[in-house]
Amino acid sequence: xxxxxxxxxxxxxxxxxxxxKIKSIHIIYLETLADQDKINNYILKIIPKSLIPRDIKRLVxxxxxxxxxxxxxxxxxxxxxFTIIINGKQVIAVETKSNLNxxxxxxxxxxxLYGPKDSLVxxxxxxxxxxxxxxxxxxxxxxxxxxxxYTKTMCSILYIDNVAEVELVDxxxxxxxxxxxxxxxxxxxxxxxxINDTKNVFPAVKTTERPDVIASALLxxxxxxxxxxxxxxLILPAFLVDFINPISDNFLKSINVNFIKILRICCxxxxxxxxxxxxxxxxxxxxxxxxxxxxxxxxxxxxVPFPAVMESVITLIICEILRESDIRFPSSYGSAISxxxxxxxxxxxxxxxxxxxxxxxxxxxxxxxxxxxxxxxxINGIRYWRFIFLFISAFFGLYGVGLSAILLFTNLCNxxxxxxxxFYPISPFDMTYLKExxxxxxxxxxxxxxSKNRIKGDL
Amino acid sequence: xxxxxxxxxxxxxLTGCYNYKELDELGVVSSILIDFKxxxxxxxxxxxxxxxVQIFDGEGENITEAFKSAEAKSDNKFFYRHLxxxxxxxxxxxxxxxxxxxxxxxxNDNFSLINTNDEEIYNDEEFNVGLAIRNDxxxxxxxxxxxxxxxxxxxxxxxxxxxxxxxxxxxxxxLSNQNFKSEIKDAEENVLKILLENNNALLNTKCGNDYFIxxxxxxxxxxxxxxxxxxKINIKSGIQEFTCSEDITxxxxxxxxxxxxxxxxxxDAKKLIDKLNNDSTxxxxxxxxxxxxxxxxxxxxxxxxxxxxxxxxxxxxxxxLK
Numbered sequence: 159x160x161x162x163x164x165x166x167x168x169x170x171x172x173x174x175x176x177x178x179k180i181k182s183i184h185i186i187y188l189e190t191l192a193d194q195d196k197i198n199n200y201i202l203k204i205i206p207k208s209l210i211p212r213d214i215k216r217l218v219x220x221x222x223x224x225x226x227x228x229x230x231x232x233x234x235x236x237x238x239x240f241t242i243i244i245n246g247k248q249v250i251a252v253e254t255k256s257n258l259n260x261x262x263x264x265x266x267x268x269x270x271l272y273g274p275k276d277s278l279v280x281x282x283x284x285x286x287x288x289x290x291x292x293x294x295x296x297x298x299x300x301x302x303x304x305x306x307x308y309t310k311t312m313c314s315i316l317y318i319d320n321v322a323e324v325e326l327v328d329x330x331x332x333x334x335x336x337x338x339x340x341x342x343x344x345x346x347x348x349x350x351x352x353i354n355d356t357k358n359v360f361p362a363v364k365t366t367e368r369p370d371v372i373a374s375a376l377l378x379x380x381x382x383x384x385x386x387x388x389x390x391x392l393i394l395p396a397f398l399v400d401f402i403n404p405i406s407d408n409f410l411k412s413i414n415v416n417f418i419k420i421l422r423i424c425c426x427x428x429x430x431x432x433x434x435x436x437x438x439x440x441x442x443x444x445x446x447x448x449x450x451x452x453x454x455x456x457x458x459x460x461x462v463p464f465p466a467v468m469e470s471v472i473t474l475i476i477c478e479i480l481r482e483s484d485i486r487f488p489s490s491y492g493s494a495i496s497x498x499x500x501x502x503x504x505x506x507x508x509x510x511x512x513x514x515x516x517x518x519x520x521x522x523x524x525x526x527x528x529x530x531x532x533x534x535x536x537i538n539g540i541r542y543w544r545f546i547f548l549f550i551s552a553f554f555g556l557y558g559v560g561l562s563a564i565l566l567f568t569n570l571c572n573x574x575x576x577x578x579x580x581f582y583p584i585s586p587f588d589m590t591y592l593k594e595x596x597x598x599x600x601x602x603x604x605x606x607x608x609s610k611n612r613i614k615g616d617l
Numbered sequence: 618x619x620x621x622x623x624x625x626x627x628x629x630x631l632t633g634c635y636n637y638k639e640l641d642e643l644g645v646v647s648s649i650l651i652d653f654k655x656x657x658x659x660x661x662x663x664x665x666x667x668x669x670v671q672i673f674d675g676e677g678e679n680i681t682e683a684f685k686s687a688e689a690k691s692d693n694k695f696f697y698r699h700l701x702x703x704x705x706x707x708x709x710x711x712x713x714x715x716x717x718x719x720x721x722x723x724x725n726d727n728f729s730l731i732n733t734n735d736e737e738i739y740n741d742e743e744f745n746v747g748l749a750i751r752n753d754x755x756x757x758x759x760x761x762x763x764x765x766x767x768x769x770x771x772x773x774x775x776x777x778x779x780x781x782x783x784x785x786x787x788x789x790x791x792l793s794n795q796n797f798k799s800e801i802k803d804a805e806e807n808v809l810k811i812l813l814e815n816n817n818a819l820l821n822t823k824c825g826n827d828y829f830i831x832x833x834x835x836x837x838x839x840x841x842x843x844x845x846x847x848x849k850i851n852i853k854s855g856i857q858e859f860t861c862s863e864d865i866t867x868x869x870x871x872x873x874x875x876x877x878x879x880x881x882x883x884x885d886a887k888k889l890i891d892k893l894n895n896d897s898t899x900x901x902x903x904x905x906x907x908x909x910x911x912x913x914x915x916x917x918x919x920x921x922x923x924x925x926x927x928x929x930x931x932x933x934x935x936x937x938l939k
Contacts, residue, residue, distance in 0.1 A: 440640045445698030445725060449748075452645060452699060453665045459641045466639065549624050555636065 161232060162186075162244055168233075180205055183214070184244040191239035193256035196220070200252055201241060214245045222253035234310060259284060265367050268532055270406035277367040282312050282386035285369070289316060289382075292373035301327065303334050305348070305385070309341030313348070316372070316382040321609050326576060327381055330394070334383075345388040352383075352394065353575060359542040361535035362575040364396035371405045378594065379609030395575040395608075397582045399595040401536045402426055412598040419597055422530055429528035429540045430566070433470045434547035434559050436520045440466045442555025454516075461511040467552040473513050473521040474548075476503065478541065481525070485534075578607055644671075644693035647701050648747030651680070652736060653708040658683040661739055662695065663747055670746075672739045680717050697724040701747030703762070704733045704781055707797045711776070712769075719766045726763040729754055732778040732790045732797065744784065753786045754779070755817070774902030777801075777809070791898040798896040801889070808885045811850060812901060814838050820854065820929065822881040824861040824874070831878060831931065832857040842906045845922045848890075850882065855933025865934050878929040886925045894919035 162177070162184055169175040178185040185201060200220040215223055226232045226242065226249040236242055239255030262284070265277040278285045286300065300314045313334055317327050330352065337351045346365060353362045366372060367390050372382045375393045383392040393400075402422050407415045439447050440455060447455075462469055480499040487495060507513045528540050543566055550558040550565075573580040583591035583605065590612075591605035602614050647670065650661040657676045660683040664671040675687030688695050705714055718724055731750060738746050754760055760779055768774050776792040780800060788802035789809060801809050810818035811833065820831040831854035841847040856865065863870040893900060903918035 441638065442636050444638070444640060444643065444645075444696060449645065449647075449665070449699040449701075452640070453667075456640045456643065456645070456665075457667050459639075462641070549627075553627075 161229060161242075161249060164229060165232075165236075165242075182210055182246065185241060186236065186244070187241040187254065188236060188239070191237070191256060191258075192241055192254045193239075196254035196256075197241055200254060201243065210245065212246065212248065214243060214248060215250050218243075218250070218252055220252045220254070224251045225249070226251050234304075237310065262288070268366060268368050268371070268404065270404070270409065272409040273406055274368070274370045276369060278369060278384070278389045278391060280387050280389055282314065282384060285384050285389075285391070286314065286316075288369040289372050289376075289384075292369060293318065293376060297321070298376070301331055303331065305334055305337050306339060306341040309343070311342045312386040313342075314384050316376060316384065318376050318379075321377065321379045321604070321611050322381055323379070323609070326395075329576065330381060330383070342385065343387070345383065345385050345390050345392055348383065348385070348392065352392070355573075355575075358539075358569070358573045358580065360398055360539035360570075360580075361401060361533060362394070362396060362573075362580065364393040364400055365390050365533070365535075366393060367391070368405060374405060374408070377614075379604055379611075395578045397575070397578070397580055397595075398570060399583065399591075401531060401533050403595050404532065407598055412600075415598045423596070425527040425530045426540070429524055430543045430547055431559060431563075432520055432524045432527070433474060433544060434551035434562065435556075436517070437467050437470055437548060438551040438555040438559055441552065446556065455514075458514040458516050462514050463511065466517075467548065469513050469517050470520070470548055471545075473507075473517050474524070474544070476507075477521050477525050582607060638694060638696075642693055643696040644673075644691050645696050645699050646747075647699070647745055648704060648750065649700070649702075650704045650706075650733070650736070650738060651683075651709055651714060652706045653710070658709075660684055660687055662687050663739055663745065664691070664693075664695070665699075665745070669742045670739070670744075672742075680713065697721070700724050700728040701751040702729045702731050702781075704731045704738065704746075705778075706734050706736070707732070710795065711792060711797075712795050715766050715769050718762060719770070727761045729760045730762050730765050730776075730778055731760075731781045731786075733781040735782060738781065738784075741784075746781070746784075749784065750779075750781060750786065768902070773905050775899045777813075777900055791893065791896060791900060793896060793898040798898050799892065801892075804885065805889050805892075808882070808889050809900070811836050811852070811882070812838055812848070812886060812889070819857065820852070820878060820882060822874075822878045824863065824877060827860040827862065828858075829856060829861050829874065829878075830858040831855065831929065834932065840901060840903065840906060842903070842910050842921075845924045846903055846918070848886070848901075848923065848925045850886070850925070850927045852882075852927070852929045853932050854878075854929060856931060856935055859935075865931075871931055871934070875929050875931055878931075879927040882927040882929060883925045886927070887923065890923050890925070 165175070165186060166177065174188050174190040176187055176189050183205060185197070187197060200218055204217045204219065211217070215225070224235065224240070226235065232242055232249065232251070235251035239253070240251040241254045243250050243252060259279055259281040262276045262279055264275045276288060278288065290298065295318065297318045297320050298316070299319050300316045302312060302314050304310045305313050315327055315330055315334070333352050334348070337348070342348065349363050355362045364375075372391050372393060376382055380393050380395065383394070403419055407419065440459070444452055459466070464472065480495065484495050504518050508515050508518060524544070528537050531537055531540070546565070547559060547562040550562045552558070554561060570581045571579070571585050579586060582588065583595065588605055588607065590601060590603045591607070593599040593601040594605070604612050604614060606612060644664040646662050647665055648663045652659045657678060658680050659674065659676045660680070661672055661674045664673065673687045673690050675683050675685070675690065677683035677686055703714070703718065705711065729750060765776055769776055777789050778792065779786045780788045780790050788800050789806055790800050791798045804821060807818045807820065811820070814836050816833055816836060818833050818836070820833060822829055822831070833852055833854050835853045837851040839849045841849070859865065861874070863874055865871055865874065897919060899918045904914060907916070907918065908914060
């Protein structure tokens with residue numbers, strides 16, 4: 159096959175394609191992806207001045223030299239920074255990738271006070287290296303596949319073969335291989351193809367940028383996915399409790415951490431229930447609060463023209479707008495948003511009699527409680543249920559809050575991630591995983607749902 | 618999405634459904650005064666209003682009408698779930714009142730039924746009568762409507778109502794056959810509280826010209842029906858005030874004081890029971906005990922002789938200096 163002509167035809171308007179002819183050898187590379195120094199050292203310097211041997215591969219000092227057997231492979235090598243050498247009938251690809259990466263930086267979305275300060279970057283090899291540095295075992299495996307018709311993004315499924323369920327790995331690999339899209343720009347785009355979670359608003363896959371989180375998940379028997387060009391990894395299966403408790407808990411003393419863990423569960427419930435509870439006790443179940451508090455709230459609401467439920471909806475929507483603009487805006491504008499939102503809007507809304515001061519407290523408490531969770535997907539899930547609770551409680555009061563709670567918990571219990579119950583380890587109850595997630599107690603066993611190799615320390 | 622849209626639509630059109638009441642449209646009732654004069658019920662409702670209280674009055678041929686006429690004078694809907702007290706005068710038929718509130722699903726069941734004959738109790742707009750009564754009685758009340766009504770309806774025992782006079786609770790009034798009887802005050806009130814197993818009582822005992830006061834920590838009153846009515850009172854107490862000459866660091870002197878207190882309590886209780894028997898007031902529910910034992914009432918509670926035995930123990934002597 160005349161590869162040279164085909165390349166020149168296919169890459170007609172591609173300006174960074176370089177084709178050099180030295181004697182009878184053709185050297186082809188994309189100059190934006192390839193490193194000129196490597197091309198010089200590995201290829202140009204070794205081309206003999208006299209006779210060109212038939213097998214040029216043995217002369218190339220590069221650690222990564224591949225034989226190219228078809229045009230599809232040639233194309234892939236060329237697009238990934240390899241240099242193609244065509245020497246008569248011999249076609250080889252020499253790795254000459256240029257370093258297009260940024261350095262390893264501290265985590266931004268999962269920052270902790272203690273613990274490792276490195277985070278994943280956009281380079282697949284670097285990311286794999288960061289994880290391999292933590293798990294030095296031949297049992298640590300990675301299965302690779304490419305996703306995307308145009309992007310051909312390298313995806314890698316990471317697992318420890320004697321800890322994780324290999325059937326689960328096959329299942330995930332099959333899901334990735336069946337993905338039929340043009341391209342993948344970020345790992346989050348893979349989530350809908352891995353888990354069909356239209357019924358559940360809470361995330362079923364954990365997204366992390368911390369290699370230590372990935373390593374500890376792998377050691378638990380979970381499976382991680384990393385892809386090229388994404389500074390995040392996916393961990394699955396993930397349960398609700400995994401989102402409530404961050405990795406930083408592992409670096410602190412148990413007795414203190416358990417208090418925080420219980421507090422986080424309270425915050426999770428508070429972030430969902432609080433506005434609904436406010437509406438219920440101010441419109442239907444006024445008998446449930448102490449008289450002095452009732453009179454206090456009554457006085458505060460005296461000038462508000464809206465019903466309590468509308469007041470709650472207005473305040474919560476304003477808060478959602480503020481939060482969204484805070485996330486989207488560059489951080490330098492962040493303080494301006496806070497001042498505008500918290501001080502001016504909050505104060506003015508109370509003065510104008512649109513909302514009552516107690517509603518501002520309820521909304522603030524609700525949002526502060528939801529801010530404890532770093533995963534944006536969890537916050538979104540909480541918001542969804544918050545409005546459901548709010549609307550039902552507007553009709554039925556505290557009875558409605560109870561009904562909504564039943565709805566929430568049956569929904570959570572009913573949901574599965576890759577065949578594993580999402581409300582695990584509460585339902586089905588498992589003390590082993592509970593010790594790892596909801597509370598922190600010394601534990602030398604792995605969860606029976608995640609691993610057949612249950613005793614930690616057995617190789 | 619359709620469901621969410623439907624919920625939003627419902628929110629706008631159906632928020633006025635069952636039980637829904639906006640807080641700013643409520644008049645939270647703190648206490649109610651009920652009187653019966655000229656064949657008409659007269660009610661006064663005390664409503665919370667920021668720092669002060671508002672008073673609405675109404676009258677009618679029955680209690681419901683009287684309440685309706687009072688409610689008609691207010692822009693707000695009256696809310697009875699935070700009711701502290703219902704004050705009744707001697708003129709009202711207590712049975713009507715008890716049945717009215719017992720059937721009323723709109724009130725809470727832990728307000729207190731109080732007796733008063735002062736019709737001008739609501740003169741001071743800055744003074745919340747209901748709240749003052751609630752604070753006086755405390756939240757672990759022994760005079761809650763529900764227990765009173767239960768006893769009254771089951772005819773377990775006769776009623777006792779605290780008396781509200783001059784902006785404070787002062788004494789207890791007894792009822793028999795729906796009629797108000799005698800007032801019990803001061804020392805007698807303390808003895809009655811002890812007989813009703815109320816810890817919130819003091820025991821004042823004389824030692825010659827001096828006295829000592831015991832604060833009761835726990836009281837256990839057992840009543841046994843036999844040939845006589847035997848009442849056994851066990852009290853654990855601490856010394857609150859002491860002016861006697863005895864040396865309370867000595868066990869013998871302490872035993873002497875305990876005996877003195879027990880004897881004094883026995884005498885006081887005997888006097889009180891004689892008074893209650895003369896009024897035909899069965900506050901202790903002795904008729905019920907007789908019925909439970911003999912399944913008939915050949916002899917009533919005031920036909921029996923009473924034997925009272927008190928055992929007062931002093932556990933706390935306070936700080937002793939030598």
